Amino acid sequence: MSKRTIDEVEAGAPVVDKASKKKSKKEKKEKKEKKSKDVPVTQPEDTTPAVEGSETPAEEKKKLSKEERKALKKAAKAAAKAATSESTTTTPEETGETTPATSESPAPTLSKEERRALKKAAKVAKSSSSIPATNGASSTAKVAISTENYTQSSELTDVPQATIDAYMKEHSITITDPHNLNFRPITNFSYLPPNSFDFSKFEAPTPIQAATWPFTISGHDCIGVAETGSGKTLAFSVPAIRHIYSLLEKNSGKNTKSLGVRVVVVSPTRELAMQIFEVVEKFSTEAGLTAVCVYGGVPKDDQRRLLKRAQVVVATPGRLNDFIDEGSADLSKVSYIVLDEADRMLDKGFEDAIRKIIGSTPKTGRQTLMFTATWPQSVRELASTFMTSPVKISIGDRDELRANTRIKQTVEVIDQRGKEQRLLQLVKQYQSGSSANDRILVFCLYKKEASRIESFLRSRGYSVAGIHGDLSQVQRTQALANFKSGKCPLMVATDVAARGLDIPAVKMVINVTFPLTIEDYVHRIGRTGRAGATGIAYTFFTEHDKAHSGALVNILKAANQEVPESLLKFGTTVKKKEHGAYGAFYKKTEGAPAATKITFDD
Numbered sequence: 124m125s126k127r128t129i130d131e132v133e134a135g136a137p138v139v140d141k142a143s144k145k146k147s148k149k150e151k152k153e154k155k156e157k158k159s160k161d162v163p164v165t166q167p168e169d170t171t172p173a174v175e176g177s178e179t180p181a182e183e184k185k186k187l188s189k190e191e192r193k194a195l196k197k198a199a200k201a202a203a204k205a206a207t208s209e210s211t212t213t214t215p216e217e218t219g220e221t222t223p224a225t226s227e228s229p230a231p232t233l234s235k236e237e238r239r240a241l242k243k244a245a246k247v248a249k250s251s252s253s254i255p256a257t258n259g260a261s262s263t264a265k266v267a268i269s270t271e272n273y274t275q276s277s278e279l280t281d282v283p284q285a286t287i288d289a290y291m292k293e294h295s296i297t298i299t300d301p302h303n304l305n306f307r308p309i310t311n312f313s314y315l316p317p318n319s320f321d322f323s324k325f326e327a328p329t330p331i332q333a334a335t336w337p338f339t340i341s342g343h344d345c346i347g348v349a350e351t352g353s354g355k356t357l358a359f360s361v362p363a364i365r366h367i368y369s370l371l372e373k374n375s376g377k378n379t380k381s382l383g384v385r386v387v388v389v390s391p392t393r394e395l396a397m398q399i400f401e402v403v404e405k406f407s408t409e410a411g412l413t414a415v416c417v418y419g420g421v422p423k424d425d426q427r428r429l430l431k432r433a434q435v436v437v438a439t440p441g442r443l444n445d446f447i448d449e450g451s452a453d454l455s456k457v458s459y460i461v462l463d464e465a466d467r468m469l470d471k472g473f474e475d476a477i478r479k480i481i482g483s484t485p486k487t488g489r490q491t492l493m494f495t496a497t498w499p500q501s502v503r504e505l506a507s508t509f510m511t512s513p514v515k516i517s518i519g520d521r522d523e524l525r526a527n528t529r530i531k532q533t534v535e536v537i538d539q540r541g542k543e544q545r546l547l548q549l550v551k552q553y554q555s556g557s558s559a560n561d562r563i564l565v566f567c568l569y570k571k572e573a574s575r576i577e578s579f580l581r582s583r584g585y586s587v588a589g590i591h592g593d594l595s596q597v598q599r600t601q602a603l604a605n606f607k608s609g610k611c612p613l614m615v616a617t618d619v620a621a622r623g624l625d626i627p628a629v630k631m632v633i634n635v636t637f638p639l640t641i642e643d644y645v646h647r648i649g650r651t652g653r654a655g656a657t658g659i660a661y662t663f664f665t666e667h668d669k670a671h672s673g674a675l676v677n678i679l680k681a682a683n684q685e686v687p688e689s690l691l692k693f694g695t696t697v698k699k700k701e702h703g704a705y706g707a708f709y710k711k712t713e714g715a716p717a718a719t720k721i722t723f724d725d
């Protein structure tokens with residue numbers, strides 16, 4: 124439990140009866156003799172947990188002498204100043220946004236009186252019997268939370284702590300929070316701050332939405348890791364729109380057009396960018412905002428024109444950088460940036476493009492979010508260089524690579540030459556009779572291979588859609604639309620379709636050739652079993668893929684799937700994945716603050 128701070132005390136320490144006041148006086152005298160030089164650790168300045176039924180700050184201050192109040196004020200100022208000067212996230216004057224100071228801020232140098240007042244205030248707070256643990260996830264009493272951009276709803280505060288604990292445990296939610304905030308998960312849409320979002324088609328927020336929203340809405344950097352198909356898009360889209368709302372509130376009088384681009388979401392593929400855009404555009408339009416999707420393979424003119432008046436941009440890195448280079452994209456006011464499929468975006472192939480995009484946004488006053496289903500060690504160090512004291516939230520044990528457990532995985536060790544016939548058998552078996560229109564997604568590794576498999580299936584009478592890099596964007600978009608609508612329930616794709624695509628009711632994924640990385644395997648099979656559904660995945664494994672056998676065995680075991688003997692024969696050693704710049708091992712940043720890690724796994 125973190126120490127209570129001056130902010131918390133000012134925000135509302137509880138009523139103190141005479142007896143405790145007397146005791147407090149006595150303790151104060153004893154402490155005074157000890158002359159301790161310690162100063163309580165400061166909390167982030169926008170974190171002001173108030174205790175239910177507590178006093179107002181003014182009432183609380185009455186309990187201190189005039190000099191003590193004065194010293195207290197001075198101490199608070201000094202603490203705030205020290206915290207602000209340490210924090211790398213500063214407030215853009217224009218928006219007046221929150222500046223989350225970090226718990227790593229050093230204790231300021233205080234005078235003797237200030238220290239005394241601070242101690243007294245801390246003691247007054249401590250002497251109350253109704254002070255809960257300050258960590259919302261594990262405390263035993265109700266805590267009302269209020270920060271500049273987020274106030275926990277009173278209904279959520281009223282939820283019994285046992286219910287919150289049960290929710291955290293049921294969904295294996297792990298929050299690593301360097302700020303020691305006490306946010307409860309937003310387990311019901313009605314607990315969100317007032318908004319005009321239409322959530323009517325959903326019952327409740329998914330765990331990644333529930334757990335990240337308080338942190339993202341309140342303006343903190345955040346890494347969200349949750350299984351494929353778990354609703355990460357809404358997890359970052361809802362706070363994105365709220366972010367602009369709060370900018371508008373703070374800039375009342377300004378119209379939306381003069382805001383410029385404030386929100387950027389970057390995605391690794393064009394199709395995923397378009398899919399995210401569909402979600403974001405709906406919310407943006409409802410809020411009277413303009414969103415634009417910027418991606419390659421299509422003419423630039425329309426995108427360029429929309430960029431001039433957009434507040435929200437969803438983009439693939441290449442095209443966005445083109446626009447930055449030609450001066451059509453001004454990212455100098457961006458204050459909310461999301462890397463979706465963050466580990467892919469930080470991978471070698473995209474790293475430079477991402478550096479350039481992030482480098483075009485303001486260094487300070489920017490909220491940076493990263494979302495993914497896979498979070499390999501190899502990218503964590505690099506990620507931290509783009510973020511300020513991020514809160515890390517994972518659903519399930521995601522420090523180790525995990526596949527969605529609702530997907531039934533079957534691995535068949537096979538001879539290279541037998542792949543086509545086995546593929547045909549499976550398609551026949553799963554697309555027959557009443558299941559004739561069930562969607563099957565077939566993954567290949569290479570574009571040429573995808574074309575060949577597509578032709579092969581077509582030659583056997585199947586209507587097949589294809590999506591890979593050798594096709595024009597128009598062909599790709601059409602193929603995906605046909606697959607989504609069910610017009611063409613069989614699609615052959617390369618890894619361009621592996622990540623993020625949310626295609627309704629894909630019954631089965633077949634990996635004809637194993638992907639380049641084990642993370643891609645998890646993403647590929649994650650095209651099925653989405654939003655709580657079940658799914659099936661078949662993977663052909665050959666001698667050529669043996670470097671992946673150990674990692675694949677681990678994935679299968681962790682998801683309680685059968686591990687074939689024939690796969691074990693290839694060995695169980697897992698090769699560490701390396702990042703060119705950071706090597707195979709993630710090294711903790713020297714001097715980083717110890718974060719609070721709350722794990723609810725059994």
Ligand SMILES: Nc1ncnc2c1ncn2[C@@H]1O[C@H](COP(=O)(O)OP(=O)(O)OP(=O)(O)O)[C@@H](O)[C@H]1O
Pocket residue numbers: 325326327328329332349350351352353354355356357495496622623624625649653654
């Ligand atoms: N609260 C909710 N309740 C039920 N379904 C939801 C909820 N939020 C989102 N969904 C649906 O869940 C599906 C998957 O969501 P989404 O595509 O955001 O998953 P994801 O976590 O980003 O997956 P991936 O890791 O594959 O990118 C979508 O169809 C979306 O509409």
